[in-house]
Amino acid sequence: MGSPVLPKALAFDVFGTVVDWRTSIARESAVFLAEIGMGERDPAAFADAWRAQYIAAMQGMKASGRDFVPLDILHREMLENTLRDWGADVATLDAAMLADWNHAWHRLDPWPDAVEGLTRLKARFPVVTLSNGNVALLLDMARAAGLPWDAILGAEVSGFYKPDRRAYLRTAELLAIAPHDLCLVAAHHGDLAAARATGLQCAYVDRPQEYGGAPAPDAHHEQAWEWRADSIIELADRLGC
Template sequence: MSAPPLPKALAFDVFGTVVDWRTSVTRESAAFLAAIGRSDIDAAAFADAWRGQYIAAMIGMRKSGRDFVPLDVLHREMLEAALRERAIDPASLDEELLADWNRAWHRLDPWPDTVAGLTRLKERLPIVTLSNGNVALLLAMARRAGLPWDAILGADVSGAYKPDPRAYLRTAELLGIAPGELCLVAAHHGDLTAARACGLQTAYVDRPDEYGGAPAPDAHYEQTWEWSASSLTELADMLGC
């Protein structure tokens, strides 16, 4: 088979693809659980429960017709729900503690190959975010982790959460290119499936540890993507960067 044409820009999913949310949120949650005297709660299970509401929150936004709110707001609602599931009343906790706990998603660590891989890819192609995160969250994360984006585009830019087609098509529009000239880089087959349906090129990056070794919830969406790599540095090799 002939190699696919090189895209004009790369757009990246962030949570799980670029940063290791589970390890980071587990670490942060362990500290906050200790601060409220609940070290008996498993921090990794808490992180999974917090993140586990994510897909339902995205679906709920679309089905309810709720006006768009940034991911920071949804993360806070999900945090409070996870606390209530463990018989902790969020109203009993200090507001600044809750706000800082919610900002754990601003302080996620990159995967070991991320910065080197992005830096190499950027030498040849523009690299931007195509994330459900809001700009403020993604900016704070990028500055802390040294992520060298050319542009930070959050869901608050498109006004839509993936897998809504508007999220993918608006990104291409903002970059002044056709959808087929934009490649989504993601560790999630469901995300890539939605991007392909919008005409984008696709690059899969395997992150087997995203869920602590547990199977990915969207594995059944797997297809043959234009590119498939085990790291961002391997993707850079594939794209001649």
Template sequence: MEGVRALVFDVFGTVVDWREGIAREAAPFLARHGRADLDPRAFADAWRARYQPAMEECRSGRRPFTRLDVLHRENLEAVLRAHGLDPAGIAEAELDALNRAWHRLDPWPDVVPGLTRLKARYVIAPLSNGNVALLLNMAKRAGLPWDAILGAEVAQAYKPQPEAYLRTADILGLAPGQVALVAAHNGDLKAARACGLRTAFVPRPREHGPGQTSDLAPAEAWDVIARDFEDLAARLGC
């Protein structure tokens, strides 16, 4: 990692536990609307399953770049309809509150202490498909000590588009090789490496629950492979 001056982080799954956070807020919502029989974690999975297809509409050019809060809201309404609930019959304030559950996700236990150590040596910032307001609210609530908050609308691109990685490095005033992506997803790291960024893999084997089968181990020889953020900090001399 010689020459690296900034660490940028995938957020959903790598920094925060989206599945448990969404399930926590979905459970009372579903109960209030007569669907206490639904598994809130399965509901979270169904909502998340629409994430990549929605962004692909923007990546492909079939739709102009649209911030993630808007995509999440459209996906929420689609998931509700798929589960027999009519969004038109639910108060706007309640739908908005549930949609903003993505702003209130909890970090994994090692994240804040690990970021605090890494911040002493590196510039640290998110490189996420989340929008600025989402990432800002998340950071304020969870105590994430970012040096900068860069959302996808800053780059006007969604990972794994090259622009997402290259424009982030440019915004930080750095060459791609001076920036390392930290992520729990091999595909994200592969796209970053193709753009000249350095790479650090940190597994999150519970991101998708106990039955997770993806991203349990590094798929390539990434520049750094660590157990968690505190191990990453130790490996980088922080």
């Protein structure tokens, strides 16, 4: 089988694919847990517990018919739920402190290969986000981490959270290209499977440390994607950048 036709644009999942959410959230949570008297608790476990609510939140949005809200709001709800699960009395916690803790998602560190890889890819392809993050979150993250996006797109722009097919199709529409001319780059097989079902090309970037070395929860969705790489730099090599 020959090589796939090159896409006209690359749309990136961000959390886990471009930035290392677990290490970043654990580092900041260690500080906040100490501030509320829970400094003996494992901050990496807290990061995992906070993130674990993410899929349930996405499913809950769809099942309940709840109107679209930015991810910052859902992250805050998930933070408070996690704290309650860990035995904290959320009602007694300082509101400004909780807001700053929630804002940790705006300050995530990039994977070491991300900025160089994106910069190389950007020289040949438009590079945009196709993330469930809201615009303010992704803009803050990009400025802090030096991520060279051409545009910040995704759920808040389309009005739909992935894996809703409209999130993928609306991104292609906004770029004025056919779905098959857009390639989703992601470290998550479930995200890629949903994108492929809408006609997008798919590039998988392996991030074995996203969950601290634990198996990815969506590994069962793995398919033979158009491209596969161990870093965004390697993806740039494979795409001739």
